[in-house]
Amino acid sequence: MTLAETARAVRAGERSAREIVDEHLALIADRDGALHAFNHVMTDDARAAADEVDRRVAAGDDPGSLAGVGVALKDNMCTRGVPTTCSSRILEHWHPPYDATILSRLAAAGAVMVGKTNLDEFAMGSSTENSAFGPTCNPHDPTRVPGGSSGGSAAAVAAGFVPAAFGSDTGGSIRQPAALCGVVGVKPTYGRVSRYGLVAFASSLDQIGPFAASVEDAALLFEVVAGHDPLDSTSVPEPAPSVVDGLGDGVEGLRVGLTKEFVEGADADVVARVEEAARALEKAGAIVSEASVPAAVYGLSAYYLIAPAEASSNLARYDGVRYGLRVDGDDITDMYTATRAAGFGAEVKRRIMLGTYALSAGYYDAYYGQAQRVRTLIIRDFEAAYADHDLLLGATSPTTAFEIGAKTENPLTMYLSDVFTIPSNLAGHPAISVPYGTGDDGLPVGVQVLAPALAEPLMFRAAAALERSLS
């Protein structure tokens, strides 16, 4: 059943939102002990919200286009009075005093918040192993990671706990777990979805987006949450585009670039799925040719200077003063350092150190400044590629889901998981990961469709065509 069908049945009074949410809660209670997709299940709040949807239907009101749809939110999105931990000890007991805009918009459309999902601490990671509360397992194989950092949201949808979830994508944190868990994951254009109430990691890169089982469901979720928000000064001052209506329009005549830099270095079985996807689009009428974004090869290095630099600044706020953990000290500096030492995990400390170094006097220009210039090169190379192509195509992740523990000792090998997803964040462009078959190990492979800024309608259209080619 699609989200639209669920909402239609609830709006028509054929199904009750309460019955639907109770099904989600029962599944989670039964199976999430083994997977750990959720940090916090909002049992009472979810039932109350569902009852409210049913009451409105009974009263003749229309609860909205997501009536009765159960949604999971990554645990770095503020939920008033409900724990928002970022999977960190430093925020373990924090209850935000306000709601994120994403939550207000979903609730206004009749969606029911079911719980908060696990992530790599402060969204720093590619496997959800950096959570202070333990890793999430991949529903396709519990010995494997679900990807990250939004691994809990991807796993919650892949396991069928909820039909919809949201994550945040700073360097691939929606698309890579979507690929590894075999679901659809969308990173919209930078600024397209309000980040008010999203705990900041790297502010010039962070973007919220949906996970769903199908392109159509993801498109509907995107429509509900996208559009200008006066509470987010980096929000694009334009209304949300319509994307659902065009999903059936096909790719006839669209110029699609199979991009060298987004397949090179991927495992052979992953490359084979991307090539099949390219042929499928060609068969559907697209004009497929080779494309190149040469500076994308520098994306990883630029990202791992820019993102930690911004994080070192953003995470300065966790100082034991206004909220979160405090470890007492003799004076205020002792209190700061003791609090942060006890509250942050290893990866967060590493990135704060790296970012502090990249921004420090004497190294600023060589590292941070140089990374920002590389960012310009990548944007220019994307522009050149989009002069000849409407969309670009590549792999989402170089591999299928890897084993839990395989990359934790060597951060650099972990960082390489994001090599195909990072360039879109640096450029601020939208991209979507669509499940496209499996690898030699039987695990899901994701294919990535990349589009120029604000071109989500075209991106969703091509993604829907890809999805149809599988059926």
Add this chain to the structure above:
Amino acid sequence: MARLARLDLTEDELERFTGQLGAVLEHAADIAALDIADVPPTAHPLPLVNVLRDDAPVASLDREEVLAQAPAAEDGRFKVPRILGEAP
């Protein structure tokens, strides 16, 4: 660097991070070597500057709710340990 970042790291962490971060910086040498001094830096992907709201009062967060989340509060304010040294 740890002192600048207000992080109290153990000897073991310092040793481990030094090697791990060295590897990341070594990887970053590929961009350090690029001759691109004439390329303007990009700090932000949107061409937005000075986004301001109307200068009109709006409701702020509830003070009690905010202070209830603080590790220590007193008389409607956040409470912190000693900031200055003892008076001579």
